[in-house]
Amino acid sequence: MIEEKYGISMGLGAVVDAEDFRPWLHDARINGEIGDFYWSRYRRLLNLKGLPKSVIDATDEVTDRVLDRLGDPKNMTPWSRRGMVVGHVQSGKTANYTGLICKAADAGYRLIVVIAGIHNNLRNQTQARIDEGFIGRDTGRLAHANKAQRQKIIGVGTFDQREFPVSLTNTLRDFNKATATTNTSQIGQYNVPVVLVIKKNSSTLKNLLEWLKEHSVHQGTQMVSQPMLLIDDEADNASINTAYSRDEVTRINGQIRELLSLFHRSCYVGYTATPFANIFIDPDTDDEALKQDLFPRHFIIGLDAPSNYFGAQKVFLDARDRHVRLIDDNEDILPMKHKIDHPVDVLPDSLVRAVRAFIVARAIRNARGQQASHASMLVNASRFTDVQGRLRSKVADVVSHIRDAVAVDGGKGRAALLQNPEIAALHAVWEAEYADAEGAGWSEVQARLHEVLVAARVVEVNASKRSQPLDYEQGGEHGVTVIAVGGFSLSRGLTLEGLTISYFLRNSMMYDTLMQMGRWFGYRPGYEDLCRVWIPADGVGWYAHIHEAMDDLQAQLKRMELAKATPEQFGLTVRSHPESLIVTARNKMGSGKELPVKVGLAENLIETTRIVLDSPQLEANIRAGEGLLAAAVKAGVLVVSRPRGYLLKGVRVNSIMDFLREYRTELGVRPVNPLTDPKLINDYIEARAASELAEWDIFIASSTRKDMKPLPFAGLDIVPYELSVDADLAKSGVLAFSGASRRIGSAEDESEGLEEQQITDAKEKFRLSRDDKKLPKTVNPRIYRQVSGRHPLLILRLVKPKLDATRSAGEDVEGVLAWGLSFPSSQIGGGTVEYVVNTIRMREMFGEEEIEEEALGDSE
Template structure:
């Protein structure tokens, strides 16, 4: 797009900020008028219409208000103080957001949400001592930095004079965060100041108003050090403007900052330590948590943050994270004689809703993975073991690349070309390759990809203009094959794509991003970058215009996996060309985590309605079955440990089965016995979608079935004894009678599939299994989706009126109109379920996903049996049962903690 187009876009966006939504005709009339006066009519008619459509799209993007859980002692102060606050920093930041194309509804909601957060901090004009602790829970790559940049602006307007941002454990993330603060708050390019330029370049908010420039004691190139701080001492002493620091979560940096603050305070307590201080901990679940396990550095950093807060009479701590699973394991009562209270968010927890155009885990791993058919965005890596094994040493030699990586590279280059054809040539496009935690291996991988890229570019230079090249040149032929598979249904023909390929990809480059190198550079428009990295790419770092990902990691830790999801975010006008390659087993983990994350945000909403406190929220989430995976990261050596888990309003299913003949035969017998008892008694029986429902089945029949069940050791949440203990404790009241669904397809595709169990004809469901798990001795039902039950099964047994009510509530949260397509999460039905539901399934193994090898001899014959339980909400939700964790098995299932071989955590 031209500079005139960008100028007109910014002008129109500013003109409609805060106005009522304009009709299509009114918007186009305004655009035409401003085109005449602002650009002299330089934007042509076609681009004027494109601008109108883009603005209409931004108008249509919405964002909910999120949920707020407060302690019982919240004292509002902001509304009263607002009449005295000059919103200088916020207003210019608001203008920047609009200029950068943030949808108007999102800007409006951001204004509201940051007010809610600021109002829960301490009043900076209240001179008595106070400290506040809170947490903001967002989504990966959903705009947390934009949120806390807005909060910083409002805090500075309100009177905070020292603001510290702790931005991750790596230099590249700290530098990137500094650049965002430069643009959104300072208005100066601190990187240019650091290079010795006499004149600081005005950027971002500084282009709107250029006075009251905050003092930054860090730059885009340099973390905090005492000499820089002392050079700014005269400015700091006056405090006419706010002082901001963006520091790395690093032992030496924190120690130097604390020492410098103490040295300042010794010269006059009121000069520094008495000033109100706001501390923002970005990626708060990483290294800030006092796990008491692992490297001493983690616990040390936790103590240093607490020391830093303790050095101020008036301080606020806010942890920002998209993966709060570790934070909620902080003990609210934990205290330490040296460091004081831990960082539990005791005063407030705020959940941020993602805007409606967010490209996140739910869209990719739940909505984008149908029960039948191929995933929309996901592709599988099945061909790596020979040349690039999942588990490898730091000495691994990379001689060749898996074919799937060649396909991913081709898809990226084609996507870049299609984006250019759509008029996005001035926008960045990135590809992420995250395949090894070792920087040496990353370097070799970078070399091989560079060679592969150059071969493609050389072929395009020589043969790219030939129509026959798609069949005769091997590199162009591969591009054509990938185009046919991935993009042939889009608006451009192969001839159009082929003609534009060379111009689109000639400047593409392959770079490393790790603790030894950072090749990311988005300073000029339209960069095309293939980034190779590991841990450095797994935490907070933004890859601009990320379009294609090739991901090969063996960890299943919640926070690590979600933070590796750099592909989450916003993909305006190019979501349809985004592709993610990953191992099939990783898909099931991401799907599971996406559901758990969705449930966490729903839990926040429920607790807000019930007016519960952060401590009660922490207790609820700590007892979630997800704790079995989260806590596994804190390994305690060999042997076993127990984890207390609650099953109120939870769903468990046997997605993993023991593959042994004895186990499969015994479980079929247990199911047959249960079905026989159902038929022999006069329980209410009704045909429902998915099978036959029996009502008011006594708990004794359920307990007998579970007692006979042979659980796979690898199926953690379906351990039988904890389930029986939980049920047994409620067997005389809440769980005394059950609904039982005997699953059966209404019609089988293959008549030979039908089986008869105790006189009852059942059409088994068909599911794939994951080939990679067979050597480990278990069947992963549902293949990469690891799902036995079909969507909607938890609606069975619930009165229609109750189901419609909770569905309407969820639609309002998701901003979906009645009748629009939506996948309702099972958790909403558990809140109104009158009785627990046991769903019993017979499953015919269809094929082994990811391999053409024959199935085990005991699988192609009789169906295997699986089950699921949907527990209703319990009146005794705080009562938990203990699950056993075998740390050796956890390591086998979940993989190791992930970090670069020379990560710079000190």
């Protein structure tokens, strides 16, 4: 724990400012115009919670940066400010904006509105965090009429009770006009701040707008003349989230804009971990997004996660073997695609094993002295609330059987392993997962099983009437032990305290959806080694890939800070990111229109992950690759043997373009990856063919597996890579490869063509850019694309699809030629090409909308 507390660091992140930024905070502090009451209380609370001083200091500095970019509340002339803070999922964004609220209140902001998610459970949880960190009283108790209960002091209130902000919402209820009106007498002359935590819901926003208008009429202009801060938590949700109709999106967006316009002085700060959203990506035109009133035109700030952050890098890249377990037994029982009436008669063995792992892990945590801490398990395996209910029932049965077994035989020591199959199964999970864990001998685990199972609850968290609140306040000296079964509600902002085991069976390919569903990210002090994520193999690849995309955006933010770029320029950069194609098209999925998207390929890798399953075309593709190599050799290019294949350096661009024109991933209009469209790529290359893309390197990758038979290719013996393919798509005639990182190859492929010193220097630069200054096992291959003066790289690879899927589709494929294009940095202005996305085609490619049954309508 000493290392955890004192060996943790946190960077300050990057800031991209508008050209007219003028700081005011420093002078205001020197002039004594700003107090320190709310922030000093909150800082003491963070310290009491055990946060390292370096992290608290970094939070102090970052919240100062944000506050400095808000309007000066002492400036009485009308102003409005719009900004965005980009963090990581479960990395402490709520703690950050709670600190910002405290400092804004100290500076003189008198009305603060927090818009927190689209479900009651998230709004209630956020209210509780604001109660603890800013208000200092339990607003749920304040809402009761019993005066004896009215003064429950919590959190920051235990340090200093000279004043308390007024809350017009509480942990029990969202905003209500009648309740707010009865509290207006407390507002008085705005000597203390007024705060509201509301749901992102059009009817709630309508009520608030009506009340503010009525109240401002009755009270003159007193309220609307106050400086107002609006925090939009999960700012991308209900903006592009496809669970909402476009009308609902427009309504909520318009209501937020109207709310801001009511005040003469207002600030909007959107917090998000997934900035692929409509404030950046407007599917119609580039210009339209910049005109939007919520576009963060004044500032964008990137939050660095502390070095102890348990995120995608650790889970899916650095320590994948430790933390990730693959789900491969669900299709006959709970297929990825199922209907609302799908029965759940039994559970997949993998889910039963995950439940057992949770029980064992909780026992180990108790043995480590963490019994007062909370422990949670997440089960997110269906988008339908009805199916979630059936899952919850079956998981509860599993826990009940284990509880009964332990009650009967748990005290019999080693003999229980022979007499009771349930206890033997727990022992098998302990042996496979945790035998080497510190303080986790089987005898200690078995001795703790009874107390774990007595406390364990299995709850449903969704929009159904069966749903139960995740109440972590009831833990007491033993903490809460809970298995939460849910879907959409578990995917957005909701914090599962002490999350140890996750079982995730979803097939969404949307960046924002996948990242937000990553509730397993966060902080795991004292039990990180026990955390496990059960997930399908494809999901592992998508998360690793998405991590790289998000990492790219954070790095881009830092580069744009150094270049003194503006938020508008960063917005354009995000919108031209190749991965924004998916988000853009999905945002307009219902329209069936063709829409132009500008795509930038500099410093990106494009791969053929989807190819039509057609034998004549596959053979023609191999001939195109062999023809390319033959032409290069004829032109005098040498074929050099490398440890993992063969390298050709200095191939003329015309040969590369000829190959790309001949190679086909599709026939007719079959749906494949739009990024491998030959027109898109050739347009990009052609604009640079006479300069930075004039000469190419070609790497023919060959697997190092000893048990694979080599295949002949252009006179060379090439060992193919065996990769899984999507069985459903194979039946429909499309090979969809799923490699380890949703990539066909590995990061080190892109180092080919570089000198050893260049590779060493690139890795060192990457190491120094990381907060922990450590070089991870898997580096971001973008570092190789950024090496000055490097050639573009074409990677050719023979891939052997796993045969079951292709045979069921009527084909037996031995080797498929796949390619990857690794583009270096570009110095040519603009750097983008226009691509027209047909949304009907994208729907065929990525599937129908991921709409939760529970998210339809205003069910809450």
